[in-house]
Amino acid sequence: MIAMLVEDMVLDFGSEVVGPAAKMADAISLAQSATLDAAILDVNVSGSVIFPVAEILSKRGIPYIFATGYGSTGLPPRFQRHPTLPKPFTYQSLAEVLRDVLANQPCHTEAA
Secondary structure, three states: HHHHHHHEEEEEEEOOOOOOOOOOOHHHHHHHOOOOOOOOEEEEOOEEEOHHHHHHHHHHHEEEEEEEEHHHHHHOOHHOOOOOEEOOOOOHHHHHHHHHHHOOOOOOOOOO
């Protein structure tokens, strides 16, 4: 249900949604091969931490946002510099962090 809400928000911004991935294997597959401008990563995916996906995205140069109820201090030090969206989040806070992350991407528009 939350994934569908986030999907609706992202679509409202004029962006295309790839995913969501409810299983780690699906998330890894998307991170490795999908054409992505950015990603929103829930830190916990079906009981597994999302950090392997974040590492793949980092290697590909794809920016990402962590969605977490623990804040950036709950992330391992190597990920604390990445944008974090505290849960629960609002439409406005999602729009702000997406705007910041997409600002330097070739897909950027003022839709957000």
